Amino acid sequence: MADMKVAAYICQGCGLGDRLDTAALAGVAKKEGKAALVREHEFLCNAEGVKMIRDDIANEAVTHVMIGACSRRAKTEAFGFTDVAVSRANLREGVIWCQPETDEARETTQEMAEDYIRMGCAEVKKMTLPEGNPAAVTERTVLVVGGGVSGMTAALEASKAGYKVVLVEKSGALGGWAAKLHKRSPGKSPYAEPQDTPVADMDAAITADANIKVYLNAITSKTSGSPGQFEIEISTESGSTATEKVGAIIQATGFSLYDANNLPELGYGKSANVVDQAGLEALAKAANGGVIKRPSDGGEVKTVVFVQCAGQRDDTGKHLPYCSGSCCSTSVKQAMYFKDSNPDIDTVVIYTDLRMPGNGEDFYRSGQNKGVTFTKGKVSSVEAAGNQCKVNFHDLILNDQTAIDNADLVVLATGQVPNSGVDIDTKLKADIAAAAGDNSLLEAYNASQAEGAVQPISVLNLTYRQGPDVPQLKYGFTDSHFICFPYETRRTGIYSAGPVRRPMDMVQAMEDATGAAMKAIQAVENAGLGRAAHPRSGDLSFPKVRLEGCTQCKRCTVECPFGAIDEDEKRFPVFNESRCRRCGTCMGACPVRVISFENYSIDTVGSQLKAVDVPDEFSEKPRILILACENDAYPALDMAAMNRNVYSAYVRIIPVRCLGSVNTIWINDALSSGYDGVMMMGCKHGDDYQCHFVKGSELASYRMSKIGDTLKQMGLEEDRVATFEVAITDIERVPQLINDYAAKIQEIGMSPLKGF
């Protein structure tokens, strides 16, 4: 790149010119910001203003642009200059809209604006233009693992969109759970009758589709690489191995029914006439529309009882704690098998809550119409007596301890357990703790592995350092961000769809699979352009590492939420560009600070916070640094300002990619340069996390929990650093948090470190 030339532009529009002394701001940019070129404009984002900047870039060899106008979240198109480094000083949302329009406030408002100009100039000088990776490659094929309805849907949808698909199914035929069904619950209006499953049609469509290559009796025995360039080893039962190159992966490995052998109290294993839902489908398939026979003796089934929530929604800790969301409609459908062949058969569904998501309500009504009896009750036990069973239950409407004495068949709705492979999260947590010096978790983990317990079999067999499968959420379902980006796992380019992601029925699974297919295509295309995936989609910057300085501490490798970092033979970190989501968590983690991005680094943030003019001890003007996550906290601040919610004029806000990217050096720097307090605002973490980078805010609060010692060494109060969880909707709360914190700082008093 040519020599750096910084130009600063100060906008006077949107009332900025009325509320601020823009000439003074221009002076600050010139003198303190050392901008080579400074211009004021009355309406910077209009065609003329933008053209002015363009012309300067073209004619004046400007390489770095600092725009003092609205928030960086506004006017992104007008100010989206891709050929220069750009920083924005947020004078509108960040200053005039969040400050009172009074004479007394004029001085502090102006000071705020001047600081943001200083910060913008300081930041832009440390930025370089992200170049992207011109050598980025991409395979346009999508790998689908699992040949059930979800997998088949994903394959067909990806193919329809013009992409090649490799479909790997571990059994000898496509269809999965659906292939075992006699009929499916209805997926279309009027949602009244069981329908044929789509398996045969989909199977035929896949066979006829030249874009889809199917491997049966096969598993993905090795998965290496990254989005755009995965390399897959496919092993078949016969021992042969094939290799495929793909750009993205969809895991649609479905579920298994919860093992009914865990439910002896419900008669399973004690009477042949107690079956699970799969058992009943088998009986119905065998009967093929005819009379369903009693398994014990082939006798006529006159009374059949369906027991809902068998080993589900269990709060004793013995069985599944969650609802599988599809068993109720399955039982309605199965009761119809009987009613449709002979309306005189008594079919009783005993439920605690009948949950019929989507259009299932119509199906339920149809079941009632056919005379299926629904009884709200809790089954306590099932006793076998000859060729019949006695179902003991508590009728919750009549508050009656009662029984059905002569059930010929009892069907247990046992629910879905995801087939998601190896749980790598426990290990990851242990690794992180170990890296921070606490070995107890790791020891416990190793002990649990040694006990000889049956370990789940890996699905993807990833060669990633972080483990062979995608991380799992609560109850073993594969990872996904429920609120912002379902399907997207923490392994970039690997998506999960269907019941392996959360319990669901066939309608939802097909919708899910379609969504995952679209996401996979996005990943392929982004990878080809060297761009990041969600949520920084389009970002061309990428962590650069100064390996000479690396101490091989492995913090980055372990803490990267996306498994983007492997290790080479010499135990140096290997950054995989297309797996990286550009969150900066590695940068926040690195104790020797050798990781940075072209446009976001220890320096860009560090020099911003140092550029702020910190008044002396006697000014009674404290300074509070806010590091606000750009995903939720910063937008919330902007929106608070749009609503003219006023907050303290003593704060200076720096947006960060994620709290995970916050390096403790920034905190140290801020405190030692005299700031009176530091507020960090990130997303909610924990099991119901909202963090866009999944682990970032959690890691940050973990790191910050260790900052107490540093504060003590500096002789500072613990309250001088505080972390907050903020949601994008906290428009009222965020200004309140700021004001409360400012009041607290007032209470503690000014920092003793000013002026050193």
Added chain:
Amino acid sequence: MSEKYHNNFLKEVEEMVEEGEWVKMCMQCGVCAGSCPLGPHWAHPPQEIFMMIRAGKREEVLRSDSMWMCTSCYNCVVRCPRKLPITHIMHGLANYAHRLGLSPKNQPTQQFATLFWNNLAQTGRVNELKLSLGIYFKDGFAQGVKNAMAMQSVGLGMVKAKRLNPMELFGGHGVKDKTGFHAMLKKAKEIEDRRKNFA
């Protein structure tokens, strides 16, 4: 005998009780029970009655006085998310129990209903005086006199306002074609008995 949680009794209700085919459609939400102004005062709100029918509790249902307590306010019908004609079912059940001779003896609503019907069936018009007296005296002569005394001022007021004619005690007015009216009722009963298999 109807078996527990088998459909025998439900089927009987579907065949014999007015609007009985709706009972199976109840989804046990409890809205009717919560809406009924009299709910707390009787043994089984509609929701329970419907579940009892499905649970095969024939005796308990038919001998219950719950249906008789319904005041036909229609709150439940208005609110039932499944649009069950609950009030009609309650009346249908009461009627069915009455015909079977299972309804609770001395149930005041039932007694009033019987009096009302007999009164009406005689002349084709309701004889208010006889109906009131019939109610006053249903528990014996002495109680009847007491009741009549207690209601005296109301009765006189009604006479003055020409809402009650003392002469009705002697015969009273009726429809024009009384014979035809009686023939019509007889025919209707025949049809209903045939339809519902009453001997």
